[in-house]
Each structure stands twice: as structure tokens, then as C-alpha cells.
Amino acid sequence: MRAEAGRFATAAGSAVLAGGLVGDSVTGPGILAAVTAAGLGLAVNPRILRAPSYVKPTAIAVYAAPHTGAALILVGERLAPDTGVSLLVQMGVIAAWTGATWVIRPGRLARQVAEEAELQEAEADRTADDDSSTVAVPAEDPGESEAAHWWRTQIAVEGGIAPATVLLAHQRVSQQCVAAVIGSAQHGLPLPDISKARLSAHLDMPEDLIDIQPVPGRGAGVRLLVIGSRPKPAEPEQSTGDEAVWAEIAKTAMPGVELIEATTYKIRDELT
Structure with missing residues (x-):
């Protein structure tokens, strides 16, 4: 037309x-x-x-x-x-x-x-x-562990939760808790900020179960990452022997007196 x-x-x-x-x-x-x-x-x-x-x-x-x-x-x-x-x-x-x-x-x-x-x-x-949908993944280390590989390909990618970081070490504390040491990928630079909110969303777990804190004796280039419920310390066993009984008595009746030795006698029936 x-x-x-x-x-x-x-x-x-x-x-x-x-x-x-x-x-x-x-x-x-x-x-x-x-x-x-x-x-x-x-x-x-x-x-x-x-x-x-x-x-x-x-x-x-x-x-x-x-x-x-x-x-x-x-x-x-x-x-x-x-x-x-x-x-x-x-x-x-x-x-x-x-x-x-x-x-x-x-x-x-x-x-x-x-x-x-x-x-x-x-x-x-x-x-x-x-080009924008292609995510830059840090170079692979032939000797890296599965956990380090997971961190490198899912967490430390460019634009990810913790770019320019590496997983230095990790240990399972309990069935519900894992501790990891995260370091900066560039020596001499502090560890980039890791968003607890984004990590929480990625792992699908509450933020209060994720803790990031300094590593004792190390600089700002490394941080300790604790994920999961920390195990509670075991409570000390309470003694039920003679020492515990005497200690309870000494609190009020004889303060300052320490039990050195105790001997047990069988009370005759006619005295009971």
C-alpha cells in the first residue's frame, strides 16, 4: 500500500x-x-x-x-x-x-x-x-572445602551478601550451631560489612540466630560468624553427700566450721 x-x-x-x-x-x-x-x-x-x-x-x-x-x-x-x-x-x-x-x-x-x-x-x-545478569564469581581454589566453595559461589559473589570475603575456617559446634571464621579477600583491608538481614533471608532463619563478632587476638580483617543456637553450658552437678549437708548446717548453726571427716554409724533400733 x-x-x-x-x-x-x-x-x-x-x-x-x-x-x-x-x-x-x-x-x-x-x-x-x-x-x-x-x-x-x-x-x-x-x-x-x-x-x-x-x-x-x-x-x-x-x-x-x-x-x-x-x-x-x-x-x-x-x-x-x-x-x-x-x-x-x-x-x-x-x-x-x-x-x-x-x-x-x-x-x-x-x-x-x-x-x-x-x-x-x-x-x-x-x-x-x-552482562548484568552474569555474576562474577571469585576464582576457584582446587583445594577448597565444600563449605568454602559454597561460601565463594553463593555468598562472596560480586553484589552478593559478603563480596570480597573468604571462608578461612569453620567448625560444627553442635547439631544446631556452626562457627566460621570469615576473612577479607584483600590483605590489609577490613572485612566488608556482612548484612545479617540478607544472610538471614538467604539461609531462611531468624536474624537473632546469626551473630558476627571479632575474633580474639585478630584484627579487623577477620570476623567470627556463628550461625544457629549456641549450646548452653552444662550446669555443675549438685553434691548430696555429707559435705553438702554440713555446709547447709554450718550456714546458720556453726558458721566458719569446716567438716574434716565424717563417720557413719548404724543407729540401734531401741534408740529410734
């Missing part, structure tokens, strides 16, 4: 230019028709108007080139001297305009320019998305 409309517009423009050779009255309406055709053509070609900003002026200029050329030819026809040579030159210019517009088809070329720019922009966005 656009191809037929473009061919018709080219033929109509050529007729208007030819009419400008024989009468000055065609100049004004012809220029107005060229401007109107350019505006209507751009209005029905939204792809050109939606083209990326860096290529939109070029696409519009390509599309409006034949209309601008027709308007300039009409003005030139009015200003040109009325001689045979001038008439031949003007006819040659009209023929060149008609042939170039018919072959090049500026409308289709402008749409192709805009479409190519859109495709390039979409490809650039897709490449940027792929």
Missing part, C-alpha cells in the same frame, strides 16, 4: 513540477502541497517518529528530501530566466528528481534506517541485560 502511494506521489509531484514550467500560479500551491504531503507522510509512518533520538533527524531528513527538493525546484522555476536553455535545464532537473525519487524511494529508505537503529538498540539492551 505504501509502495503504491509513494509511486502516485512521485508521479503527482513530477506533474506539478512540469506545470511550474508553464505557469507561475502553480508555485505557491505546489510548495504547500509538498509540505502537506511530507507532514502527512510522517504522520502515517510512526516508526520514523519513534526512531532512536540519534537517528531520528536522519530518517526524517531522508523521508522529506523529495518534498524539499520539489519545493526548491518550484522556486527555481519561478526565478529562472525565460530562455530555451534555462527551460531545458529545468526539464533535466525535473527528470532527475523524478528518476531519483522513483528508484531510491526515500520513504522506504527512511523506514529502513529507523528499523535498523531500533534493532541495534534492542540488541545493545539485550547484551547489557546479559
Whole structure:
């Protein structure tokens, strides 16, 4: 449909230019028709108007080139001297305009320019998305443990919970508690802040079961990470022997007296 409309517009423009050779009255309406055709053509070609900003002026200029050329030819026809040579030159210019517009088809070329720019922009966005979704994982150590590998690939990745950190050592304290020593990946720098909230979300466990504290005797480059419920210290066994009984008696009856030795006698039945 656009191809037929473009061919018709080219033929109509050529007729208007030819009419400008024989009468000055065609100049004004012809220029107005060229401007109107350019505006209507751009209005029905939204792809050109939606083209990326860096290529939109070029696409519009390509599309409006034949209309601008027709308007300039009409003005030139009015200003040109009325001689045979001038008439031949003007006819040659009209023929060149008609042939170039018919072959090049500026409308289709402008749409192709805009479409190519859109495709390039979409490809650039897709490449940027792929690059941003690629997570940088620290280099693998052939001798690292499973726990260190887990920390490196899930926690210490760039943009992760604890980037630029390494798992130096870990120990299971109990079934519900694990202690780990975390160090900075760069020597001489303090350990980056580790978000307890993000680590809690990653492990799906309450924040109050995660504790990060200094390592005794070490600098700010290492921290102790305790995950889980710490085991409670065993309560000392309460003695129920003679010493405990005497200690209870001595509190009130004989303070300061210490039990040195105790002998047990069997009380005869008649004394009970």
C-alpha cells in the first residue's frame, strides 16, 4: 500500500513540477502541497517518529528530501530566466528528481534506517541485560572445602551478601550451631560489612540466630560468624553427700566450721 502511494506521489509531484514550467500560479500551491504531503507522510509512518533520538533527524531528513527538493525546484522555476536553455535545464532537473525519487524511494529508505537503529538498540539492551545478569564469581581454589566453595559461589559473589570475603575456617559446634571464621579477600583491608538481614533471608532463619563478632587476638580483617543456637553450658552437678549437708548446717548453726571427716554409724533400733 505504501509502495503504491509513494509511486502516485512521485508521479503527482513530477506533474506539478512540469506545470511550474508553464505557469507561475502553480508555485505557491505546489510548495504547500509538498509540505502537506511530507507532514502527512510522517504522520502515517510512526516508526520514523519513534526512531532512536540519534537517528531520528536522519530518517526524517531522508523521508522529506523529495518534498524539499520539489519545493526548491518550484522556486527555481519561478526565478529562472525565460530562455530555451534555462527551460531545458529545468526539464533535466525535473527528470532527475523524478528518476531519483522513483528508484531510491526515500520513504522506504527512511523506514529502513529507523528499523535498523531500533534493532541495534534492542540488541545493545539485550547484551547489557546479559552482562548484568552474569555474576562474577571469585576464582576457584582446587583445594577448597565444600563449605568454602559454597561460601565463594553463593555468598562472596560480586553484589552478593559478603563480596570480597573468604571462608578461612569453620567448625560444627553442635547439631544446631556452626562457627566460621570469615576473612577479607584483600590483605590489609577490613572485612566488608556482612548484612545479617540478607544472610538471614538467604539461609531462611531468624536474624537473632546469626551473630558476627571479632575474633580474639585478630584484627579487623577477620570476623567470627556463628550461625544457629549456641549450646548452653552444662550446669555443675549438685553434691548430696555429707559435705553438702554440713555446709547447709554450718550456714546458720556453726558458721566458719569446716567438716574434716565424717563417720557413719548404724543407729540401734531401741534408740529410734
